Amino acid sequence: MKQESDNYVIRVLNSPDEVKAAHWNQLLSSQSEATPFMRHEYLAALHHSGSARPETGWTPRFIMLEQNGTLVGACALYLKAHSHGEYVFDHAWAHAYLQHGLVYYPKALVAVPFTPVPGTRLMARNAADRVALIKALIAWCEAQGLSSLHLLFGSADDIQAGESAGMMLRHAVQFHWRNSAPAYADFDSFLASLSQEKRKKIRQERRKVTDAGVSFRWSLGPSITTPDWDFFYRCYQRTYLEHGHTPYLSRDFFRRMASSMPENWLLFIAQRQGQAIAASLIAISAHDTAAEVENFPSKRGGVAYGRYWGALERVDCLHFEACYYQPLAWCIEHAYQSFEGGAQGEHKMARALLPVKTASAHWLAQAAFADAVGRFLQREDQGIDQYLDELKQRSPFRSTAGT
Numbered sequence: 001m002k003q004e005s006d007n008y009v010i011r012v013l014n015s016p017d018e019v020k021a022a023h024w025n026q027l028l029s030s031q032s033e034a035t036p037f038m039r040h041e042y043l044a045a046l047h048h049s050g051s052a053r054p055e056t057g058w059t060p061r062f063i064m065l066e067q068n069g070t071l072v073g074a075c076a077l078y079l080k081a082h083s084h085g086e087y088v089f090d091h092a093w094a095h096a097y098l099q100h101g102l103v104y105y106p107k108a109l110v111a112v113p114f115t116p117v118p119g120t121r122l123m124a125r126n127a128a129d130r131v132a133l134i135k136a137l138i139a140w141c142e143a144q145g146l147s148s149l150h151l152l153f154g155s156a157d158d159i160q161a162g163e164s165a166g167m168m169l170r171h172a173v174q175f176h177w178r179n180s181a182p183a184y185a186d187f188d189s190f191l192a193s194l195s196q197e198k199r200k201k202i203r204q205e206r207r208k209v210t211d212a213g214v215s216f217r218w219s220l221g222p223s224i225t226t227p228d229w230d231f232f233y234r235c236y237q238r239t240y241l242e243h244g245h246t247p248y249l250s251r252d253f254f255r256r257m258a259s260s261m262p263e264n265w266l267l268f269i270a271q272r273q274g275q276a277i278a279a280s281l282i283a284i285s286a287h288d289t290a291a292e293v294e295n296f297p298s299k300r301g302g303v304a305y306g307r308y309w310g311a312l313e314r315v316d317c318l319h320f321e322a323c324y325y326q327p328l329a330w331c332i333e334h335a336y337q338s339f340e341g342g343a344q345g346e347h348k349m350a351r352a353l354l355p356v357k358t359a360s361a362h363w364l365a366q367a368a369f370a371d372a373v374g375r376f377l378q379r380e381d382q383g384i385d386q387y388l389d390e391l392k393q394r395s396p397f398r399s400t401a402g403t
Contacts, residue, residue: 011064016044033155035119037112041260049253052113057081065133073124073133079106087343089118090391104147111152114248116343118153131159149363162361170360171384175353177339187329198396205317221262230281235310268326278311280322302336307365324351355391
């Protein structure tokens with residue numbers, strides 16, 4: 001599908017196979033808040049593995065913004081038949097639509113499926129192109145008769161563009177760890193920055209895992225073997241099944257990650273008496289080049305993202321060790337700048353992950369519902385700010401340590 005607006009040409013493609021990977025990734029690399037999850041390889045793996053396809057309620061549309069034959073903007077959009085796998089909850093909105101005899105699904109979603117990691121969603125050459133892209137998305141949604149457009153976990157540039165196009169903003173809270181300045185020399189120096197209570201708690205939790213006879217090994221990128229991937233998936237799958245759910249991601253998805261993006265994965269495996277009993281999989285971005293840091297001063301060092309975990313045996317505090325302490329120790333040893341712990345989880349503050357406000361932007365076609373949702377979001381945002389103020393009073397760091 002092709003649309004023209006002013007001097008822009010908008011192309012709507014139905015599959016990642018129709019998108020030139022090199023052009024997509026080149027545009028992504030120029031964004032100030034790019035993450036590995038927006039790479040063409042990642043999105044294609046979600047599609048081809050069957051994890052995010054029309055059959056699972058995710059119908060892809062890749063929106064390409066061109067000017068004089070040059071790609072100047074792009075995003076991944078999904079027509080959603082439900083609200084699962086998003087981590088920004090709008091079930092109440094859908095229910096209100098239904099109560100009034102209106103159709104909420106399908107809706108349009110600009111997001112990375114199953115991935116609540118903040119970062120660029122609207123790739124664009126500059127601010128003007130980004131605003132043109134979001135306006136084209138809204139116009140397309142109107143033409144398609146869709147109920148709504150939702151941009152989730154966007155970058156600061158994305159949210160600014162959405163707000164300028166009249167979208168409503170919604171905020172949530174995640175918990176991220178930041179390496180200090182100067183960087184921590186080792187895990188003990190990190191512990192020394194914490195309050196005595198938190199330092200003692202972490203040491204007690206780690207000791208429980210050690211006393212249970214559990215040790216860890218880690219593998220990075222191509223050194224992760226196929227048996228290791230298989231074991232990880234057993235753990236990941238079991239965690240979902242224990243909670244009565246089917247895993248979002250298929251084994252084939254991770255097989256494709258091992259093939260196309262091995263450098264972006266770090267695997268921790270817990271062992272006891274020579275047997276693997278648990279695993280946590282961390283995504284990582286590479287250290288930024290000097291040129292990237294100069295162009296985008298906010299970029300300093302690599303970023304690690306807590307993603308997936310599972311265990312075949314129950315060991316007290318094993319989850320904390322596998323998902324927080326081992327990754328943090330690795331980040332400190334390898335001079336990584338930050339570790340993002342994923343969606344929700346106030347308990348993460350006790351592990352020195354501090355609250356961070358995330359943002360999404362929303363457009364609703366029905367004016368009356370948009371007004372009602374807008375009033376709700378204003379009240380919700382006040383609550384978010386109060387919650388953040390309360391959390392800041394509970395810093396895990398010593399009063400003399402930087403946060």
